[in-house]
Amino acid sequence: MTTIKVENEAEIIKKLSSYIEKISNDAITNRGKFYVGLSGGSVIKYLCESLPKISTNWSKWVLAFCDERVVPEDSEDSTFGVYCRQLLPKVPLERSQFISIKQGVSADEAAQDYTEQLKLAFNSSDFKFDLLLLGMGPDGHTCSLFPDHKLLEETALMVAPITDSPKPPPERITLTYPVINNARNCIFAVCGSGKSEIIKRIFKDKENLPAARVKPINGSVYWILDSAAASYL
């Protein structure tokens, strides 16, 4: 695990740009494609500012979601919808490069369908992401994996439905740990004093919260923290 402490949000965005540039270019050089998982919440803002700064072969990117809310794409709650509105005008990516959830179906069906879409995208049942870009909520959740939830123990499903998410909206799909911890790289970007207490619980008190369980078996995890989030460390 690598922890990178920076001054503020602008520095988080800079660090993110340099990691994403390096990891995407290595993946494209070595394997021809770059498989990246995106998150929602405040990470969207950091990514919409950092991605336009990088130099990469955008046509080789395959973008999926670490989790997604089961809502219509044009809803304000749709993570894909936000990336379409805020990121697509700024970078030469096509909508078709995003693996988005099936519309108009239950969380259960959306999760099954997403698994099938990932199988096609990876051309394998081994979903090996080059990079997962993760956020962490003030309760220590990441993706839609919440403290004490039974999905923390899920090992059969690669993409799971959840219908009781404590963070609204309640219906979502999420990658599970077998996929998350199979990634080559995971990066958390955590910013602001609202996250300082939970950062302390993870880093100092060593609580086994959902975000702390992100430990790729043959990969790397980076935590980029600003000084407000890291204030108790």
Ligand SMILES: O=C(O)[C@H](O)[C@@H](O)[C@H](O)[C@H](O)COP(=O)(O)O
């Ligand atoms: O859809 C979501 O809610 C996200 O994908 C979620 O995993 C997010 O990254 C965390 O909840 C952190 O969110 P904040 O950064 O907004 O606290």
